[in-house]
Amino acid sequence: MSLPLHVRVAEILRAQIADGTLPVGSALPSESALCATHQASRGTVRAALAALRNEGLIAGGRGRPPVVRDTAVVQSFETFMSFTAWAHDIGRTPGQRTIEIARRGASAIAAVSLEIEEGTPVVDVLRMRTLDGVPAMIERSSFIEPVGRLLFDFDSDSGSIYAYLTGQGVDLHEGRHTIDAVAATDVDAAHLDIDPGSPLLRERRRAVDHSGKPLEYADDRYRPDRVAFTIDNTHPAANGAAPDIRIVKEIS
Amino acid sequence: MSLPLHVRVAEILRAQIADGTLPVGSALPSESALCATHQASRGTVRAALAALRNEGLIAGGRGRPPVVRDTAVVQSFETFMSFTAWAHDIGRTPGQRTIEIARRGASAIAAVSLEIEEGTPVVDVLRMRTLDGVPAMIERSSFIEPVGRLLFDFDSDSGSIYAYLTGQGVDLHEGRHTIDAVAATDVDAAHLDIDPGSPLLRERRRAVDHSGKPLEYADDRYRPDRVAFTIDNTHPAANGAAPDIRIVKEIS
Incomplete structure (x- = not known):
C-alpha cells in the first residue's frame, strides 16, 4: 500500500535521526531543502516535521530549522x-x-x-x-x-x-x-x-x-x-546512559 | 503485603523526584543521610539507588551523591x-x-x-x-x-x-x-x-x-x-517539551 508522502518523509527523517546521519544537536535541512530533496510541497514537509516534533525527536524551528533533540521516538501524547x-x-x-x-x-x-x-x-x-x-x-x-x-x-x-x-x-x-x-x-x-x-x-x-x-x-x-503494541528497548551503555525505550501502537 | 525496605525506599525517592521535591539536576542526600532518614542499612539504600539508576532517574554517584537526571521512570532494560x-x-x-x-x-x-x-x-x-x-x-x-x-x-x-x-x-x-x-x-x-x-x-x-x-x-x-502493562503519558507543555512517557509491567 502506498503511504502518503508526508508519512514517508517523516519515516526517512526518523531513520536518519536513528542511524546518526542527523545526530542529536544538529539542525535539520531547511524546509526548502527538504522540499527539493523529497520533491514535496511545503505543506507536506511541514506535516512531516510536525509529526517528528510531536514525537519529541526535534525541537525549535520558529523561523529557523528545527534541531534534533532525541534519537528515540516515543509515540506522541x-x-x-x-x-x-x-x-x-x-x-x-x-x-x-x-x-x-x-x-x-x-x-x-x-x-x-x-x-x-x-x-x-x-x-x-x-x-x-x-x-x-x-x-x-x-x-x-x-x-x-x-x-x-x-x-x-x-x-x-x-x-x-x-x-x-x-x-x-x-x-x-x-x-x-x-x-x-x-x-x-x-x-x-x-x-x-x-x-x-x-x-x-x-x-x-x-x-x-x-x-x-x-x-x-x-x-x-x-x-x-x-x-x-510494540516496545523497543536497548541496553544502556556501561557508562550509565539513560535507558533507551520506544513504544508505539501499530498495525499487526 | 509488606514490601522489602529497599523497594519502599526506592518508591519514596521516585515520588520525591516525580513531585519535584528532588528536582532534575539536584543531588540526592548522602547515603548516610538516606540510611538515617529511612532507618535502613547501607546495603538497603544502595539497592534502592541501583533501582533508580537502572530506571534512568539518577546518574553519577561514584564517591559522591548521585544527581537526579529525569523525572520519568522508564522500566529498565x-x-x-x-x-x-x-x-x-x-x-x-x-x-x-x-x-x-x-x-x-x-x-x-x-x-x-x-x-x-x-x-x-x-x-x-x-x-x-x-x-x-x-x-x-x-x-x-x-x-x-x-x-x-x-x-x-x-x-x-x-x-x-x-x-x-x-x-x-x-x-x-x-x-x-x-x-x-x-x-x-x-x-x-x-x-x-x-x-x-x-x-x-x-x-x-x-x-x-x-x-x-x-x-x-x-x-x-x-x-x-x-x-x-501500564503506560503513563503527559501532554507536552505548549513550549514543545519532550513528551513524557512511562511504561511499566505490573501486577494486575
Missing part, C-alpha cells in the same frame, strides 16, 4: 490518546460508527476510576472504530457529566472525540493506559466480526486534567490480528 | 528482558518450573524472527513462571544454537536465563517486544490453571546483539488477571 490521530499518523484512514451515546448512572468500574459515586450521571459512548474501513476496535468511554454533555452537540460519527473536546477547552492533560487481554463479549464479537470469547487486546485509559481530576474512563478493545 | 529481574524489582518472589528444554528444528515463526531457515537447529525452552508461588506466565523461547547450547549447562529451574547468558558473555543488546492477546492453548491452560481458550496477554520478544544479529525469539503469555 495525542496519537496515544486519539485513535483518529494515531491512524492519520501511520497513514491509515480512521473511521467510526456510533453504536450508542447515553447519559446514565456510572458503572461501578467507571465510578472508581472517575472518583465519583456509583450511579452518578456520566456520559457513555460506545463506538466501533475502523482502519481503512475494516473493524479494528470497540471503544467504550465514560466521561464525567460536565465533559460528556459537550458530546451531545458533536456528531460522534464524524471523527475524533479527543480533538473535539480539546478544541472545546477540555484539559485532557495526562493519561494512564493499562494493557491486558480480555475475552470478546457478544457485543464486541458482533461489531468486530469475530467469535464471542475470542481474545482481544484491551487498553483501558484514565485521563485526568492538570489538577489530577479524572475526566474520562475508557475501555478500548482491539482485534489483536489488526493492532498490537 | 534488564527488568524488561528478565522476568526474574522484574519480579525482584517490584518486591515479588519469582519462580519457574522447566517443562521442556529441547534442541530441535526451528519452527516457521521462530525461523523468520531469527533470520534462519526453518528446521535449522535451535534450542527451545518452555517454562512456567510464578510470582510468589502462583502461576503467572508461560514462557517459550527459541535461541540460536550457539547461544542455546549454553543452557544445557544451566539449571533452568534455578532462575534467570537472561542473567546466566549475559554472565556467559552473550550480547543481548536490544529487544523488540510486541504485545497482543491470544487464546490459551491446552498446554497454556493446564500450566496456568485456566480454561483453554481464555484470553492471555502475550509479549513476543526478539533480542539481537550489537550488530543486529537475532539471538532469541520468545513468546511469553501472561494471565491478564495477574500481570498487565
Whole structure:
C-alpha cells in the first residue's frame, strides 16, 4: 500500500535521526531543502516535521530549522490518546460508527476510576472504530457529566472525540493506559466480526486534567490480528546512559 | 503485603523526584543521610539507588551523591528482558518450573524472527513462571544454537536465563517486544490453571546483539488477571517539551 508522502518523509527523517546521519544537536535541512530533496510541497514537509516534533525527536524551528533533540521516538501524547490521530499518523484512514451515546448512572468500574459515586450521571459512548474501513476496535468511554454533555452537540460519527473536546477547552492533560487481554463479549464479537470469547487486546485509559481530576474512563478493545503494541528497548551503555525505550501502537 | 525496605525506599525517592521535591539536576542526600532518614542499612539504600539508576532517574554517584537526571521512570532494560529481574524489582518472589528444554528444528515463526531457515537447529525452552508461588506466565523461547547450547549447562529451574547468558558473555543488546492477546492453548491452560481458550496477554520478544544479529525469539503469555502493562503519558507543555512517557509491567 502506498503511504502518503508526508508519512514517508517523516519515516526517512526518523531513520536518519536513528542511524546518526542527523545526530542529536544538529539542525535539520531547511524546509526548502527538504522540499527539493523529497520533491514535496511545503505543506507536506511541514506535516512531516510536525509529526517528528510531536514525537519529541526535534525541537525549535520558529523561523529557523528545527534541531534534533532525541534519537528515540516515543509515540506522541495525542496519537496515544486519539485513535483518529494515531491512524492519520501511520497513514491509515480512521473511521467510526456510533453504536450508542447515553447519559446514565456510572458503572461501578467507571465510578472508581472517575472518583465519583456509583450511579452518578456520566456520559457513555460506545463506538466501533475502523482502519481503512475494516473493524479494528470497540471503544467504550465514560466521561464525567460536565465533559460528556459537550458530546451531545458533536456528531460522534464524524471523527475524533479527543480533538473535539480539546478544541472545546477540555484539559485532557495526562493519561494512564493499562494493557491486558480480555475475552470478546457478544457485543464486541458482533461489531468486530469475530467469535464471542475470542481474545482481544484491551487498553483501558484514565485521563485526568492538570489538577489530577479524572475526566474520562475508557475501555478500548482491539482485534489483536489488526493492532498490537510494540516496545523497543536497548541496553544502556556501561557508562550509565539513560535507558533507551520506544513504544508505539501499530498495525499487526 | 509488606514490601522489602529497599523497594519502599526506592518508591519514596521516585515520588520525591516525580513531585519535584528532588528536582532534575539536584543531588540526592548522602547515603548516610538516606540510611538515617529511612532507618535502613547501607546495603538497603544502595539497592534502592541501583533501582533508580537502572530506571534512568539518577546518574553519577561514584564517591559522591548521585544527581537526579529525569523525572520519568522508564522500566529498565534488564527488568524488561528478565522476568526474574522484574519480579525482584517490584518486591515479588519469582519462580519457574522447566517443562521442556529441547534442541530441535526451528519452527516457521521462530525461523523468520531469527533470520534462519526453518528446521535449522535451535534450542527451545518452555517454562512456567510464578510470582510468589502462583502461576503467572508461560514462557517459550527459541535461541540460536550457539547461544542455546549454553543452557544445557544451566539449571533452568534455578532462575534467570537472561542473567546466566549475559554472565556467559552473550550480547543481548536490544529487544523488540510486541504485545497482543491470544487464546490459551491446552498446554497454556493446564500450566496456568485456566480454561483453554481464555484470553492471555502475550509479549513476543526478539533480542539481537550489537550488530543486529537475532539471538532469541520468545513468546511469553501472561494471565491478564495477574500481570498487565501500564503506560503513563503527559501532554507536552505548549513550549514543545519532550513528551513524557512511562511504561511499566505490573501486577494486575
